[in-house]
Amino acid sequence: MGQGQQETVATSLAGAVGEEISASLAPVDAELERRYPGDPGTRQPVHTVYVPGDAFAADTLRTWGDQALAALDEHAPDAASFAAVLGLPDDLAEPVYTRVRAKLEREPVEDLRVDFEDGYGPRPDAEEDEAAARAARLIAGAYADGTAAPYMGIRMKCMEAPVRDRGIRTLDVFLTGLTEHGGLPDGLVLTLPKVTYPEQVTAMVRLLEAFEKARGLEPGRIGFEIQIETSQAILAADGTATVARMIQAAEGRATGLHYGTFDYSACLGVSAAHQASDHPAADHAKAVMQVAAAGTGVRVSDGSTNVLPVGPAAQVHDAWRLHYGLTRRALARAYYQGWDMHPGHLPTRYAAVFAFYREGFAQAAARLARYASRTAGDVMDEPATAKALSGYLLRGLDCGALDTAEVTEATGLTRTELEGFAAPRRGDLTASTK
Numbered sequence: 001m002g003q004g005q006q007e008t009v010a011t012s013l014a015g016a017v018g019e020e021i022s023a024s025l026a027p028v029d030a031e032l033e034r035r036y037p038g039d040p041g042t043r044q045p046v047h048t049v050y051v052p053g054d055a056f057a058a059d060t061l062r063t064w065g066d067q068a069l070a071a072l073d074e075h076a077p078d079a080a081s082f083a084a085v086l087g088l089p090d091d092l093a094e095p096v097y098t099r100v101r102a103k104l105e106r107e108p109v110e111d112l113r114v115d116f117e118d119g120y121g122p123r124p125d126a127e128e129d130e131a132a133a134r135a136a137r138l139i140a141g142a143y144a145d146g147t148a149a150p151y152m153g154i155r156m157k158c159m160e161a162p163v164r165d166r167g168i169r170t171l172d173v174f175l176t177g178l179t180e181h182g183g184l185p186d187g188l189v190l191t192l193p194k195v196t197y198p199e200q201v202t203a204m205v206r207l208l209e210a211f212e213k214a215r216g217l218e219p220g221r222i223g224f225e226i227q228i229e230t231s232q233a234i235l236a237a238d239g240t241a242t243v244a245r246m247i248q249a250a251e252g253r254a255t256g257l258h259y260g261t262f263d264y265s266a267c268l269g270v271s272a273a274h275q276a277s278d279h280p281a282a283d284h285a286k287a288v289m290q291v292a293a294a295g296t297g298v299r300v301s302d303g304s305t306n307v308l309p310v311g312p313a314a315q316v317h318d319a320w321r322l323h324y325g326l327t328r329r330a331l332a333r334a335y336y337q338g339w340d341m342h343p344g345h346l347p348t349r350y351a352a353v354f355a356f357y358r359e360g361f362a363q364a365a366a367r368l369a370r371y372a373s374r375t376a377g378d379v380m381d382e383p384a385t386a387k388a389l390s391g392y393l394l395r396g397l398d399c400g401a402l403d404t405a406e407v408t409e410a411t412g413l414t415r416t417e418l419e420g421f422a423a424p425r426r427g428d429l430t431a432s433t434k
Helices: 015-035 060-075 079-086 090-106 125-145 164-180 198-215 242-249 261-267 280-293 313-332 343-359 361-373 383-399 404-411 415-422
Strands: 047-052 111-115 151-155 188-192 224-228 254-259 299-301 338-340
Touching (some): 060 090, 079 090, 125 151, 125 164, 151 164, 188 198, 188 254, 198 224, 224 242, 242 280, 313 343, 338 343, 343 383, 361 383, 361 404, 361 415, 404 415
Parallel strands (some): 047 338, 188 224, 224 254
């Protein structure tokens, strides 16, 4: 065979066979793209904080940060004492403590919802109207002057008959207020609680469509998160996974699924003393949520603990250890977001998150660097693993656990390159390595 000539490879199938198969699978290809677009690649907050509508004020974010710092000053005034409480290794004690304090000073809350549901309670209509309008003014002002959390919004009342009209009106007042005070912010987040049937999700979609049309907004501009708080939201009467149907009923507007620890546990008859995010009932519900949401672009959030870090030092330390342990447990199970109920939870939320990303940083960076450069190592990684490694590093960067310079130095990759590994197109997991 002459130089430059290529050996002919024998085949048995006519070209028409592949064409016919592709044509037959075209509807499936389109369905995959529509139903499973993959992660949106945007920042996911590490937590959500709910503040009652009547308690929310212009200084709420700063107040939470200051109270969290005061708790540290009183109960763990230095890195060694904080590490002793949580069992942090010596090499992480100072980096974690320093970053926790800096985070509380710079960005104490990543996602804040003004609560008009369980945390607010029944009020006269005029009072709730004013609270919703005030929330819109304050949130719009915070985004305008640069003091807002990355994500802010409200939790309205649910779509069940007794409170449906009130929930719709509160949402209308809030969204109208935002549009009249500068427009809807990019970080807008809405929570629809106590969803039991997919039809309630459809109703929310129709409501948002009507608002967008009334205000001349781009169709699909407003998304929302679904709070899973009833057993029927996990398993329907016909045996199907309701939550999967809810995601589809949202018609692309669902951005998150939030697990409601206490309502869901109570729905299953779990006694109050055992209602916790690590109960087997909670693990089952979140596992179903996680599988239903996988690939859809909808993120899953863990619930909360109602054990507050208040009182004498020993009691605070016990509550901190519990919260830290639950947060680390959730992170290991790929629940990268949770719900914090008290300013005293912020130190251990960030300690758990920062320790999680910092303790695995060197290994993850080295593995990704080897994969990117095709250097042999002691682990044979595949494109899907490279996706997980880069996603891990990006989440660490977003929350402040890692710095851009150290990640770039350790991996040899820019953030844009990391994002390429983290979000390859469907069916092209090798695209970012070509």
